[in-house]
Amino acid sequence: MNSIKDNPILKREIMMDHYESPRNFQLIDDNSYRQIHVYSQSCQDDIKLQVLINNDIIEDIRFEGNACVIATASTSIMTELIKGCSIKQAKEIIENYFNMINQKEYGENILKEAVVFESVGRQVNRISCATLSWNGLKQLLNENEES
Amino acid sequence: MFNVDKIRQDFPMLQGKTNEGKPLIYLDNGATTLKPNSVIEAVTNYYQNITSNINRGDYKLAYLVDQAYEKTREVVADFINCQSKEVVFTYGTTHSLNQIAYGYGLNNLKENDEILITVAEHASNTLPWYQLAAITKAKVKFIPLDKTGKITVENVRKMLNENVKIVSIAQVSNVLGCISDVKAIAREVHKFNAVLVVDGAQSVPHIKTDVKDLDCDFLVFSAHKMCGPTAVGVMYGKYHLLEKMMPLMLGGGMNLHFDTDFNVKLKAVPYKFEAGTSNIEAVLGLKAAIKYLKEIGMDNIANYEKQLKDYTISELKKLDNVIVYNPEADIGIISFNVLDKGKIIFGQDVASYLSKHGLCLRSGNHCAKNLWQYLAVDSTVRCALYFYNTKEEVDKLIEVLKTTTLENCVDVIL
Numbered sequence: 001m002n003s004i005k006d007n008p009i010l011k012r013e014i015m016m017d018h019y020e021s022p023r024n025f026q027l028i029d030d031n032s033y034r035q036i037h038v039y040s041q042s043c044q045d046d047i048k049l050q051v052l053i054n055n056d057i058i059e060d061i062r063f064e065g066n067a068c069v070i071a072t073a074s075t076s077i078m079t080e081l082i083k084g085c086s087i088k089q090a091k092e093i094i095e096n097y098f099n100m101i102n103q104k105e106y107g108e109n110i111l112k113e114a115v116v117f118e119s120v121g122r123q124v125n126r127i128s129c130a131t132l133s134w135n136g137l138k139q140l141l142n143e144n145e146e147s
Numbered sequence: 148m149f150n151v152d153k154i155r156q157d158f159p160m161l162q163g164k165t166n167e168g169k170p171l172i173y174l175d176n177g178a179t180t181l182k183p184n185s186v187i188e189a190v191t192n193y194y195q196n197i198t199s200n201i202n203r204g205d206y207k208l209a210y211l212v213d214q215a216y217e218k219t220r221e222v223v224a225d226f227i228n229c230q231s232k233e234v235v236f237t238y239g240t241t242h243s244l245n246q247i248a249y250g251y252g253l254n255n256l257k258e259n260d261e262i263l264i265t266v267a268e269h270a271s272n273t274l275p276w277y278q279l280a281a282i283t284k285a286k287v288k289f290i291p292l293d294k295t296g297k298i299t300v301e302n303v304r305k306m307l308n309e310n311v312k313i314v315s316i317a318q319v320s321n322v323l324g325c326i327s328d329v330k331a332i333a334r335e336v337h338k339f340n341a342v343l344v345v346d347g348a349q350s351v352p353h354i355k356t357d358v359k360d361l362d363c364d365f366l367v368f369s370a371h372k373m374c375g376p377t378a379v380g381v382m383y384g385k386y387h388l389l390e391k392m393m394p395l396m397l398g399g400g401m402n403l404h405f406d407t408d409f410n411v412k413l414k415a416v417p418y419k420f421e422a423g424t425s426n427i428e429a430v431l432g433l434k435a436a437i438k439y440l441k442e443i444g445m446d447n448i449a450n451y452e453k454q455l456k457d458y459t460i461s462e463l464k465k466l467d468n469v470i471v472y473n474p475e476a477d478i479g480i481i482s483f484n485v486l487d488k489g490k491i492i493f494g495q496d497v498a499s500y501l502s503k504h505g506l507c508l509r510s511g512n513h514c515a516k517n518l519w520q521y522l523a524v525d526s527t528v529r530c531a532l533y534f535y536n537t538k539e540e541v542d543k544l545i546e547v548l549k550t551t552t553l554e555n556c557v558d559v560i561l
Contacts, residue, residue, distance in 0.1 A: 008558070012557050125499070126499060
């Protein structure tokens with residue numbers, strides 16, 4: 001299989017696809033979900049994220065909102081990666097994602113489609129778009145542990 | 148004669164600077180403006196040659212700075228046609244509006260009084276009034292805008308009644324770029340003995356301002372949107388109103404006397420409003436900015452900007468992937484969005500793509516968060532022109548907008 005990150009056309013297609021048909025894009029009215037509202041301090045990105053955790057497994061993850069291509073696609077890809085993972089696995093994925101964004105070593109196989117954001121730092125001001133929901137998820141998982 | 152090429156030579160930021168490696172095209176003048184050499188020199192001159200505090204004058208150097216500082220008051224007064232004692236230096240439009248809301252509003256408003264604003268106002272001309280209303284139990288009401296986003300005299304008249312104590316509107320909206328007929332509105336407002344506060348942040352830099360002619364009670368603006376330094380602005384107020392107003396901040400430089408029996412005597416207007424050490428270098432920079440604008444001539448500036456604005460709108464209208472929200476703008480603030488397959492591309496994605504081509508434009512709600520229900524979109528991309536922009540820069544914007552697609556916006560980070 002060709003590596004996604006070396007194929008700009010494929011990267012673009014993945015991003016556009018997740019923007020135009022975002023996965024897990026619908027919130028649910030259910031108190032057993034934990035919810036977080038994340039929004040950018042500097043632009044219009046505004047996303048609500050929900051997770052359902054049972055026995056340390058992220059059984060469901062959903063989102064809704066109004067955001068740019070990068071924020072929307074990165075959230076959609078994140079939900080696909082995380083759904084069904086244990087908390088431990090999810091944390092590993094999150095850690096690898098932030099390593100990639102910060103130009104450190106990361107596991108390409110762990111991040112799958114999320115590697116499309118590998119070069120987001122080329123426009124420094126867009127890093128916050130690509131990490132908005134990822135930071136939100138991190139916070140949700142931390143809150144889950146504290147409760 | 149107005150010569151844009153010659154004018155551009157005065158601005159270091161217009162001398163071969165780049166944005167993302169491409170020649171810089173700065174079209175975000177609604178946010179802040181570039182500075183000419185004379186302003187930069189006035190600021191650095193304060194630090195290099197005449198550093199000392201104002202309001203002291205015990206030694207010659209301090210006396211000279213005092214003189215230069217006070218001279219700025221005269222220059223501002225001449226620029227907007229008022230008396231120099233009616234010119235208060237603040238940290239900007241936001242500070243000025245808060246000063247009026249608290250300093251005037253707290254003493255003059257009671258339960259069920261009304262404050263009139265519009266949905267097009269900037270946060271700085273909205274939130275202080277919300278807060279004032281919460282404290283005094285007065286009510287904030289919104290003057291309806293017409294179809295083009297303008298505040299009409301007729302709509303102001305409809306909203307006025309004896310409970311209205313304050314009307315606060317922008318002379319030019321920072322999103323829609325239309326000029327309000329302040330003079331006619333002032334006449335109506337005064338029939339009800341209310342005061343008219345005018346947010347001049349987007350008008351004073353672009354059109355000639357005469358507060359006597361407008362007969363507004365307060366006019367506020369920021370230096371940095373008119374080639375001056377950041378964090379300095381002006382609050383003009385009619386003298387008898389300023390006299391009755393409480394200062395927002397108290398401290399050094401604004402009092403004559405205080406003692407342990409809590410007797411406090413304040414200085415006269417305008418000094419009672421200027422507590423603490425001012426942004427001295429910025430005030431001196433403002434003086435240089437006004438001098439610079441006057442040398443070019445505010446009428447020349449307004450004429451040139453109008454031509455450039457008309458050209459920009461006509462070129463934008465030719466693009467079938469662009470929606471312009473304010474084709475009837477009076478000044479060079481143009482709000483638009485770009486479509487791909489009939490769907491609006493998120494403003495930030497467009498702005499990032501434009502940035503890749505050297506173009507600096509702002510996307511978002513432009514701090515006017517009440518306006519979006521009215522426009523029925525969440526945000527826009529804003530092209531805000533100033534007198535140093537050129538047709539060629541607009542042509543570049545148009546050329547890049549023609550290639551603005553969702554795919555190209557995504558490619559920016561690949």
